[in-house]
Amino acid sequence: MSRVILHLIEPDTEDSTVADAILSTEERERAARFVFDSDRTRWTAIRAAARRILASYLDTDPASIEWKAGEGGKPYIPSEEFEFNLSHSGELAALAVSTAGPVGIDLEPVSRAIQLPECEESFCHPLELSDLPKEPSLRALALLELWTAKEALLKAHGSGLAFPPTSLRIEGTRGIADLPGLDQFHLLRPLRKSRPEFSIAVAVPLRINEIDLA
Known part of the structure; x- marks a missing residue:
């Protein structure tokens, strides 16, 4: 299985x-x-x-x-x-x-979120920037979620950060980009409740809807 x-x-x-x-x-x-x-x-x-x-x-x-x-x-x-x-x-x-x-995974401490608004244009798609919350703390957390999502998807795809994150847009649990094969993955966040001090994103094949914890 x-x-x-x-x-x-x-x-x-x-x-x-x-x-x-x-x-x-x-x-x-x-x-x-x-x-x-x-x-x-x-x-x-x-x-x-x-x-x-x-x-x-x-x-x-x-x-x-x-x-x-x-x-x-x-x-x-x-x-x-x-x-x-x-x-x-x-x-x-x-x-x-x-x-x-x-499979691709990225893990970042929530404490890092406060640093991200300073460099958001270096990894956000223009459409993502326009949709971000205005309130500073919520904006920082949203940026952290975007970063971990992009890193996980690009690692699963195999291109890594050689593909510019600004050309990848996160829409729900999927990544939208001119990158053949990326549409075969979606994102899961299995530890959102149990480890809230971390943002953890896992990119998996579409047929996988649940991650088992060891």
């Missing part, structure tokens, strides 16, 4: 020593480039936790997974069994695993 399963990862609960041992040489080199120890530790924990989750689907060792990046930076492992996507922000990460086809 085709499903999309959402796994939440809390990096601050992970053992960083164990986590480091799971990563590939390339991942450890990438982690070492972080300026701040806290960022390096969290990134390592998230990547290691994601490896363990993915390994559980394949019944293999987490360290043996070949984690690669495709066009648009979309992650994949050589497997015909599922696709996945990962997003993280501070103390929380979310991993979506799909046996239904491509």
